[in-house]
Amino acid sequence: MSVQHAVDSSTRPDTRSTIRELLLERGALTAADIGRELGLTAAGVRRHLDHLVEAGEVEATRTRPAGTRGRPARAFQVTATGRNTARHGYDHLAVEALTALRRIGGSAAVTEFARERVRSVIGHVRPAEGPHDVERAATDIAVALSEAGYASSVEDAGRGLQICQHHCPVWNVASRFPELCEAEQEVVSEIVGTHVQRLATIAGGNCACTTNIPTGTVTAEDLAATIPAPAGASASAPTAERTVR
Numbered sequence: 001m002s003v004q005h006a007v008d009s010s011t012r013p014d015t016r017s018t019i020r021e022l023l024l025e026r027g028a029l030t031a032a033d034i035g036r037e038l039g040l041t042a043a044g045v046r047r048h049l050d051h052l053v054e055a056g057e058v059e060a061t062r063t064r065p066a067g068t069r070g071r072p073a074r075a076f077q078v079t080a081t082g083r084n085t086a087r088h089g090y091d092h093l094a095v096e097a098l099t100a101l102r103r104i105g106g107s108a109a110v111t112e113f114a115r116e117r118v119r120s121v122i123g124h125v126r127p128a129e130g131p132h133d134v135e136r137a138a139t140d141i142a143v144a145l146s147e148a149g150y151a152s153s154v155e156d157a158g159r160g161l162q163i164c165q166h167h168c169p170v171w172n173v174a175s176r177f178p179e180l181c182e183a184e185q186e187v188v189s190e191i192v193g194t195h196v197q198r199l200a201t202i203a204g205g206n207c208a209c210t211t212n213i214p215t216g217t218v219t220a221e222d223l224a225a226t227i228p229a230p231a232g233a234s235a236s237a238p239t240a241e242r243t244v245r
Contacts, residue, residue: 001050009097012130013046013126014031015040016039016048016052017053019034019038019045019048019049019052019083019147020052020057020058020059020078022037023058023076023077023078024078024083024151024166024167025149025151025166025167026151026166026167026209027077027151027164027208028075028077029059029076029077030073030074030075030076030077030168031045031049031074031076033075034049034076042082049076052076052082053076053192054062055078055079055081056079056082057076057078057081057082058076058079058082059076059077060074060075060076061072061074061075061076061207062075062132066087070089070152071076077166077207079117079207080205083172083202084172087199091170091172091173094170094173095176095177096185097171097231098110098113098173098176098177101113101134107179109110110177110179111179111182112181113179113181114177114179115180115183115186115187116183117178117180117183117185118183118187120186121144121145122144122145122146122187122188122191123187124144125137125140125141125144125191126140127190127191127192128191128192131194131220133192134161134194134213134215135154135161135215136194137155137191137192137193138154138161138213139165140210141163141188141191141192142154142163145163145165148169149167149169150165150166150167150168150209151165151167151170152165153166154218157212159214159215160212160213160214160215161208161212161213161215162210162211162212162213163188163211163213164200164201164208164209165208165209165210166207166208167202168201168202168203168209171201171202171203172203174202175203176201180203181198181201181203183207185198185211186242188211188213190191192213193227194213194214194215195214196199196211196212196213196214196229197211197212197214198210198211199211200214207219233235
């Protein structure tokens with residue numbers, strides 16, 4: 001792509017929206033990433049990012065590429081305000097429909113709808129055949145979610161894996177109907193064959209939906225680290241291990 005084409009692209013009035021949509025689909029990206037993806041000059045990207053940050057639609061963060069040890073790069077991600085700006089026009093209709101469903105069939109009807117919906121997205125993923133197969137199942141779930149517009153990835157979290165969804169097409173509806181998030185967590189748990197924990201959701205105001213999948217072994221020290229010790233209690237803890245399956 002020529003420099004002239006890049007300069008022209010960077011001055012189009014819709015470029016700002018294109019950058020916002022790219023961040024919605026891909027999650028946090030550096031200015032260099034955006035420039036390479038869209039064929040824009042560095043100056044053009046920075047100018048649009050400055051406007052988006054000033055408008056509160058994008059915020060700067062720090063990210064370290066997987067497998068690297070260097071200083072985290074400055075990246076940009078969409079805020080709740082940015083998601084509101086770009087949200088789908090069908091949100092209001094979906095909220096009305098689910099409200100009517102709850103009124104007619106009760107909460108159980110909404111829950112069943114939510115389960116059927118998430119199964120239509122990831123229900124085809126082959127369940128894990130054991131602890132050794134959890135990573136494969138998690139990766140397949142992330143691929144299926146990405147194909148449905150959730151821009152998902154799997155990340156190593158030490159003694160576990162995390163499925164990170166950088167975009168949620170229904171986040172605005174899910175903020176009113178948490179059954180959508182709860183059903184997704186249940187179906188993910190069924191597929192990976194172990195309890196999973198939802199750490200964050202876009203519907204709850206976070207920049208990504210994060211689901212933790214425990215793997216390997218968890219020591220009593222690991223568990224104790226998450227629970228405040230009683231006053232006067234010893235800081236030491238047993239080191240017996242249990243395998244999470």
